[in-house]
Amino acid sequence: IYQLPITSRLYLEPRVGLGWSAQAVAADAVRSGFTAGEGTLRLRYRLTKKANIYTALVHERLLGGTRRLVRDQGDAVQSTVVAIGFGFSL
16 A cells, blocks of 8 residues: 555555455355455545545456356346545544
8 A cells, every 4th residue: 555645644555456255266256376456545534643535546357267157157247336434543
C-alpha cells in the first residue's frame, strides 16, 4: 500500500494484488497458479488520528486456468465495484 498525501487529511492509496493457488480446488472453481489480479484506487480522509473514512474503486480480474474454468461455467471473469468504508486503528 502506498499513500500519496493530497492534503494533511486526504490521501490517495493505489493498491495492487495478485492471487495464487498451489493446487486446484474444483469445489471453489480455482485452478493452480495465478488465480486473480486486483487493482484498487482508494481515497481516504482522516477524521481523527485513529479514525478515517474512505471510498474506493476496485477492479478484479480472474487469471489463467481459473479464468478459463469460470468462463466455461458461464460466470463473470472480471468485476468493477465502488466501496465506501470506515477504518480505525487501536
